[in-house]
Amino acid sequence: MIEQTLRDSELVHDHPRPGTWLVDLPGSKKLKTVCGLIVGEHSLRVEAFVCRQPDENREQLWTYLLQHNARMYGVAYSVDAVGDIYLTGRLPHAAVTPEELDRVLGAVLSYADDHFNTMLEIGFGTSIRREWEWRVKRGESLRNLEAFTAFVESAQRTGGHPTGADPASGA
Incomplete structure (x- = not known):
């Protein structure tokens, strides 16, 4: 069957x-x-x-x-x-x-x-942002990272942390 x-x-x-x-x-x-x-x-x-x-x-x-x-x-x-x-x-x-x-x-x-992209943003956010920055600096394609545009832009507006919290301060 x-x-x-x-x-x-x-x-x-x-x-x-x-x-x-x-x-x-x-x-x-x-x-x-x-x-x-x-x-x-x-x-x-x-x-x-x-x-x-x-x-x-x-x-x-x-x-x-x-x-x-x-x-x-x-x-x-x-x-x-x-x-x-x-x-x-x-x-x-x-x-x-x-x-x-x-x-x-x-x-x-x-x-x-x-829920896949949200899982990646939570569990691999730093790596995603680093990869994005690396590709931008070198003029590489962002095509396979396009799903994370809002996530990366939010992190850039809040000083690197999409939630606006500073992990070092415990906030």
Whole structure:
């Protein structure tokens, strides 16, 4: 049923071993999210890598993700032992239907894609601003950073910190 649903949905996928499918979910902010569907003894496990561990503001990012978990369907944000961010969930076998599979894959795509740039701004803001400044100084293209224009401009107006707070002062 899983294989047929993926084919009918025309989703690019791989079936590397029995009971496991890797599905490519195309996004707009996060260009591709690979979602694993793993059949277990009692449930279908759903997991997708979203973002590597943040360079900064971990607690702020965790708070942001946990606040979203309360409103999410089928999956939730989680972190592994090194702090990389995933979407994970489980569906009992009886709940796995073509409609439910489509709904859960849609949820994974939405949660990975819709919040991706905000996650990067929170967890990698300093790196984004440095890369932007480096490219501007050298006349390099900003094309793949265009999504962060408002973020960088806000930081420039507030002395380097988009919130206007000075982290050194604890404010």
